[in-house]
Amino acid sequence: MAPKLIRSLALMAMFFMPIQASAVLKVEITGGSDSALPIAIVPFGAEGIKAPEDITSIIRNDLESTGRFAPLDNQDLVSRPTEQSQVNFADWRLLRSEGLVIGKISSQDGENYQVQFQLFDVYRGQQLAGKRYQVPASGLRALGHQIADVIYETLTGEKGIFSTRLAFVTQITAGDGKKRFALQISDADGANPRTVLQSTQPIMSPSWGPDGNQLAYVSFENGKTEVFVQQLQSGQRKSVASFEGINSAPAWSPDGKKLALTLSRNGNPEIYVMELANGDLIRVTNNAQAIDTEAVWSRDGNEIYFTSDRGGRPQIYKVSANGGRAERISFEGNYNASPDLSPDGSKLAMVHGANGGFYIAVQDLKTGAMQVLTDSGRAESPSFAPNGQMILYATEQKGSGVLAAVSVDGRIHQRLSESGTVVREPAWSPLKK
Amino acid sequence: MNRYKFSALLIALFLLNACSGNATKDGTDDVLVEERNGASTSGVTGQGADGSDLGAEASVIVGEDGYAGSELNDPSNPLSNRVIYFDYDSASVRPQDQPIVEAHAAYLGKNPNLTVRLEGHTDERGSREYNLALGERRALSIRQLLMLQGASAQQFRVTSFGEERPAVDGSDESAWSQNRRVEIIYIGR
Amino acid sequence: MKHPIVQTLLAGGTSTILHILLFLLLIFSFDMPTDIRQFGQPEVEIVQATVVDEDLVLEEMARLQEAEEKKRAAEEERQQKLDEQLEKTQDELARKEQEFLDMQERAKLDAEKLKQEAELEQQRLKELEQQRIEQEEARKQAELERQQAEQAKQKAEAERKAAEEAKQRADAERLAAEKAREEAVAKRKAEEEARRKAEEEAKRKAEEEAKRKAEEEAKRKAEEEAKRKAAEAEAKRKAAEAEAKRKAEAERLAAEKSRAEAEQALQRQLDAEAEQRKQKRIAGVLDTYGLQIQQRITRYWTKPANAEAGLLVTLEVKLIPGGDIRSVRVIKSSGSEIFDRSAENAVYKAAPMPMPSDPDAAQKIISEGIEIYFKPE
Numbered sequence: 001m002a003p004k005l006i007r008s009l010a011l012m013a014m015f016f017m018p019i020q021a022s023a024v025l026k027v028e029i030t031g032g033s034d035s036a037l038p039i040a041i042v043p044f045g046a047e048g049i050k051a052p053e054d055i056t057s058i059i060r061n062d063l064e065s066t067g068r069f070a071p072l073d074n075q076d077l078v079s080r081p082t083e084q085s086q087v088n089f090a091d092w093r094l095l096r097s098e099g100l101v102i103g104k105i106s107s108q109d110g111e112n113y114q115v116q117f118q119l120f121d122v123y124r125g126q127q128l129a130g131k132r133y134q135v136p137a138s139g140l141r142a143l144g145h146q147i148a149d150v151i152y153e154t155l156t157g158e159k160g161i162f163s164t165r166l167a168f169v170t171q172i173t174a175g176d177g178k179k180r181f182a183l184q185i186s187d188a189d190g191a192n193p194r195t196v197l198q199s200t201q202p203i204m205s206p207s208w209g210p211d212g213n214q215l216a217y218v219s220f221e222n223g224k225t226e227v228f229v230q231q232l233q234s235g236q237r238k239s240v241a242s243f244e245g246i247n248s249a250p251a252w253s254p255d256g257k258k259l260a261l262t263l264s265r266n267g268n269p270e271i272y273v274m275e276l277a278n279g280d281l282i283r284v285t286n287n288a289q290a291i292d293t294e295a296v297w298s299r300d301g302n303e304i305y306f307t308s309d310r311g312g313r314p315q316i317y318k319v320s321a322n323g324g325r326a327e328r329i330s331f332e333g334n335y336n337a338s339p340d341l342s343p344d345g346s347k348l349a350m351v352h353g354a355n356g357g358f359y360i361a362v363q364d365l366k367t368g369a370m371q372v373l374t375d376s377g378r379a380e381s382p383s384f385a386p387n388g389q390m391i392l393y394a395t396e397q398k399g400s401g402v403l404a405a406v407s408v409d410g411r412i413h414q415r416l417s418e419s420g421t422v423v424r425e426p427a428w429s430p431l432k433k
Numbered sequence: 434m435n436r437y438k439f440s441a442l443l444i445a446l447f448l449l450n451a452c453s454g455n456a457t458k459d460g461t462d463d464v465l466v467e468e469r470n471g472a473s474t475s476g477v478t479g480q481g482a483d484g485s486d487l488g489a490e491a492s493v494i495v496g497e498d499g500y501a502g503s504e505l506n507d508p509s510n511p512l513s514n515r516v517i518y519f520d521y522d523s524a525s526v527r528p529q530d531q532p533i534v535e536a537h538a539a540y541l542g543k544n545p546n547l548t549v550r551l552e553g554h555t556d557e558r559g560s561r562e563y564n565l566a567l568g569e570r571r572a573l574s575i576r577q578l579l580m581l582q583g584a585s586a587q588q589f590r591v592t593s594f595g596e597e598r599p600a601v602d603g604s605d606e607s608a609w610s611q612n613r614r615v616e617i618i619y620i621g622r
Numbered sequence: 623m624k625h626p627i628v629q630t631l632l633a634g635g636t637s638t639i640l641h642i643l644l645f646l647l648l649i650f651s652f653d654m655p656t657d658i659r660q661f662g663q664p665e666v667e668i669v670q671a672t673v674v675d676e677d678l679v680l681e682e683m684a685r686l687q688e689a690e691e692k693k694r695a696a697e698e699e700r701q702q703k704l705d706e707q708l709e710k711t712q713d714e715l716a717r718k719e720q721e722f723l724d725m726q727e728r729a730k731l732d733a734e735k736l737k738q739e740a741e742l743e744q745q746r747l748k749e750l751e752q753q754r755i756e757q758e759e760a761r762k763q764a765e766l767e768r769q770q771a772e773q774a775k776q777k778a779e780a781e782r783k784a785a786e787e788a789k790q791r792a793d794a795e796r797l798a799a800e801k802a803r804e805e806a807v808a809k810r811k812a813e814e815e816a817r818r819k820a821e822e823e824a825k826r827k828a829e830e831e832a833k834r835k836a837e838e839e840a841k842r843k844a845e846e847e848a849k850r851k852a853a854e855a856e857a858k859r860k861a862a863e864a865e866a867k868r869k870a871e872a873e874r875l876a877a878e879k880s881r882a883e884a885e886q887a888l889q890r891q892l893d894a895e896a897e898q899r900k901q902k903r904i905a906g907v908l909d910t911y912g913l914q915i916q917q918r919i920t921r922y923w924t925k926p927a928n929a930e931a932g933l934l935v936t937l938e939v940k941l942i943p944g945g946d947i948r949s950v951r952v953i954k955s956s957g958s959e960i961f962d963r964s965a966e967n968a969v970y971k972a973a974p975m976p977m978p979s980d981p982d983a984a985q986k987i988i989s990e991g992i993e994i995y996f997k998p999e
Contacts, residue, residue: 025908025987027916028995032925032968068927096971098924098964121963123970157960158928202597204561224592225565246569246593249562262562267573269566291566307563313522314563337560351560358559378604380560389928399604407927425561 034411036070037098037155039063043074044103044117045082051105052137055115058144058189059101062162063152065189066390067412072097084118084127092122099128099155103147112136117147119154129154145187159387164188165429166392167196167206167215168403171422183217185232188385188428190403190416196232206427207250215427216240216250216259227261229276240274251295251304253321260284260295260304260321271295271306273321284323294338297321299345305329307337316350316363330363332370338381342388347408349382349391360393362408373410381424386431392416394424504540505619511536515617516600517575518610521556524570526578534578537617542583551575552616553593554600556609565595568615575615590620687755698748705741900982907983914976915992923968926960929998935962937969940991943984945974953993965996 041063043056063069078091082104092100103117118130129150135143142163149160170182181203186193197203201220208215209229216229225247230237241247245264252259259274263281269291271284285292290310297304301321308317308326314337316330330336335353342349345365352361352370357377363370378396385392390405390412401424403416417423504512514533517526526534541547553568572591580586601608758765935956940948950969955962978984 024990024993025912025915026993026995027912027919028997029916029920029923029965029968030997031999032920032923032964032996034927035924037924037964093970096922098967098971123967155960156926156928157958202594204565204595204597220594220597245591246565248565262566264566264569269569291563291570293562293566294560307560309563314560335559337563353559396604399602409927412927 036064036068038070038072038096039099039101039151039155040072040077040092040095040097040122041101042077042080042082042103044105044115045080047104047106049105049107049110051107051113051140053140053144055105055140055144055147056103058141059148059151062145062148062160062189065414065416066152067407067414068156069152084120087120089120089122089125097122099151101151110137113140115140115143115147119151141187141192145189158389159431161385161387161390161428161431162188163432164386165212166190166403166416166426167208167429168394168426169203169206169424170195171202171401171424183215185215185429196230196235197237204425205249206425207252208427208429209252210254210256210430212429212432216252218248218250227259229259240276240279245269249293249295251297253297254299254301258301260297262293262295269293271304271319273304282323284319284321285326286323292317296339296341298341299343305339305341305348307339316348329365330370331368332361332363336361340382340384340391342384342408343386344388347384347388349384351380351382360391360406362391371410373406373408374404374413379404381426383426383428385428390414392426392428394426512540515619517571517615517617519571519613519615521558521609521613522567523613524567524574526574534575535582538579538582538584541579541585541588545585545588548588548590548620550590550592550618550620552598552618553591553595554598554612554614554616555596556612557596557599557604558609561595561597565593565597568593568595571613571615575617701744705737709737904980904983904986907978907980908986911976911978911983911987915972915994918975919968919972919994922971923996924964925998926958926964929958929961929964931999933958933961933996933998935965935996937965937994937996938991939969939994941975941977941988943977943988945977947973947975956996961996961998965994968996969994 041056041060060071064071072095076095078095079086079088081087081102083102087100087102089100098121100120100122101117102120103115105113105115107113112134113136114132114134116130116132119128120126121128131147131150133143133146145160145162148162152158152160152162165185166188167183167185170184172180172182174180178200181199181201182195183197183203183206184193184195196215197217197219199219199221201223203220204218204225206215206217213233214229214231216227218225219228220226222242224242226239227241227247227250228237228239229250240259241250241261241263243263243265245267246262246269248269249262250259251261253273257276259276261272261274262269263272264270266283268288270286271292273282273284274280275282284295284304285306285308287308287310290308291314292306292308292310294307295304296306298318298321303318304321305316305318306326307314309315310317310326311328313334315328316336316339317326318329319326329339329348330350333352333354335358336350337353338351340349341347342362348363348365350361350363352359352372354372355377358379359372359377360374360379360382361370361372373391374393374395376395379393380395382391382393384390385405388408390407392403392405394401395404396402397415401422403423403426405414405416406412416426504510505515507513511533515537517530517533519525520527537549541549551572553570553572555564555567555571557564569591572593576584576589576591579589596612599608599612600614601611603609754771758767933956934954935952935958936954938949938951938953940950942948947970950966952962952966956965978987
């Protein structure tokens, strides 16, 4: 008995011998740094010319603006190669820069420019991306954004949005104390703004057509709300809704053929869908006691998210684009409005009222979980970036409306315009087709 | 979700507690609104001063057509009060504003040739589109009262500007309370 | 008084009577009736009639007369004796045969009666003979008759002689037979007895033998059984002993084996414990080292902002003794090139890695490398 016991104990001892004794050291890295990715962007070599646009800065600012890249300061650059042969990767490794961007710009006539760039993986000494372009001087800025898009997409796996545009409403108070309103569009970085409509009356709710070439908006230019559709290339515009009462909250269907609108032509604000080709209307909501507004199409165009106070306070609901029974979507708090659907249709950004403030929040449509992304308490008009990573919104700074953006996870915040001009109701364009 | 709700409730309770000290009209009305709708009791507003006495300072707005009757310009006449103010997110006429509405109703009733434009406005907070609808609701609320007291439907044009045309610029309750309003604008015979 | 038949017989001739007597005697003297005829026949055939000369005859007659006289006396005497003997024998026979057959008894009685009669007859015949001789002498004429008588007498004599002889012979034979018979009987009896005795003896002997044999057999069997049992017991005992011995041996071996195994196990355990202690020490060092590495790499890891939960990349990192990177290899990709690259870059950026001062631990890290898992959260 005793030997048996010893034997079994010995066996057990063998069985329970610690496994890690022979195992490789295992280390688990969780979380990591949320800090920006270090990247070296070497000023492009300009061979004996002075380019009208600082492409390197455009690229650098674009990447930096996302909060996801930390370009090295120019004075920290160990060298300034413009060609691969000049690159000593070991130097860049010492700087712990994961990416290296070099490029050249040249022009024969000062009119047309040849631009080339290369993106390297510093630790492997490999080129990750590289392109050559030829553009007129006027296209240099756009090219800068385009290169930033390539770099962004290469290093993050997501579509770059630097070549997209923003639409927004500005308001200035003239010397006479009168206000001037403008509908403007700009590059995605807020730079290069151009006015597409100017008015002494308020302008509201710009909405991009899915092709990125037209805008719908609300103008008070005739003393009351009226919905217009404007072609951006030609500047041609058309009033599409000028009914009694409210004509507002235009939203393009995904196929660009329809416009959802809020009309109170029958005495109460309701959601309608207008066939743009002939102006035919379909009434989607029917709730005489409630405000139904701010339509947003689902990605398949079959459903419409909207704001309604039918429950007493504004909340987000969803209804078939053909009308019918609405389903409540938002439940957090007692004020949720201004929905915008993410490009992949999985999230709903909204204005969330709480504690007397208004915040940008995002609700996961699968789980229903809502996350508040901003903390200023003065946020409104959320609009998803076309890659779904950022949400552009309007807020207030020093009494002035400004544009800001927040990453969908709430970690990255950026400001897109400086205070001075009141800027509001931003709308991010779709990706260029 | 539950955690959110719970914290929202906590915050609401905290706010209610904080508000009860100065018993603002906004806060009171807010609670009333919620009771009416049976929603949660958390307060969205609850900041700012009492705006009820600011209405008296509102400037007279003359319609573009330039009509201004003598009664309307007599400061002692209630008709000189042509702005009705509202509590936050409310379209209900407050009791102290009832005489003003009645005066206008009577005046319009006596002068059926007169036409007014009712312009609804809100403060800047919250959704612009929602505010546009809320402004309309306020204007329609006034129209309803005026019609109940003698005016006829043909005498009204209703417009909402939402928060787009504030009476007072600013981001405090003082400005907001002056901006939550319906303007009664006489536009001619 | 004379019986008419006897008268006749006497008148007819004495020889005939004699013959009948003899015949009867013979008949009744033998116990076996079947033998009677065999004895009587030769006697009959022997009788011969002979004619003789007168002178001679007279002489002879005289001589014969004398001889006859003598002879007759002798004969008488002999006859007497014979009768007596016969009687005796008859009595003896009768006595002897009494038990056997009633017929024989009656016959015997008859025979005795006849014999008595015959004796009486013979007395009388003797007297008559004397008268006749006297007459013959007296009368010569009657010679012929006398000769005839002589002849008859001779004949009778012959016959008698023959009968005598036969009788003697018969007696002898009878005696012999008797004797033989007695002897035979005796012998038979003896034999019988002997046989019986022999049989008895044999039987007894056989019984004794059988008994002895049975006893012997029983004894033998008992002995055999006892032997067998003893053998069995012995075998059993031996088997038990062998088994016990075997068991004991087996147990001893098992115990030996167990002990050896236990010792080995103990030794193994001790070795293992020693190894374990070493490994534990290394593990302890590695634990700390792992934390160092973890902190260092985490600091240098710029996690992609869009890294979704659930991504996991496994890297195998090999170091050179100084702590610099010899190689970084993706063992199991997360599926996201960007995520994998960020992890690899984190390792590169963290280099040179610190190295543990414990040479065993350092050696282990150099030889085995490090497995690093990267997870977004």
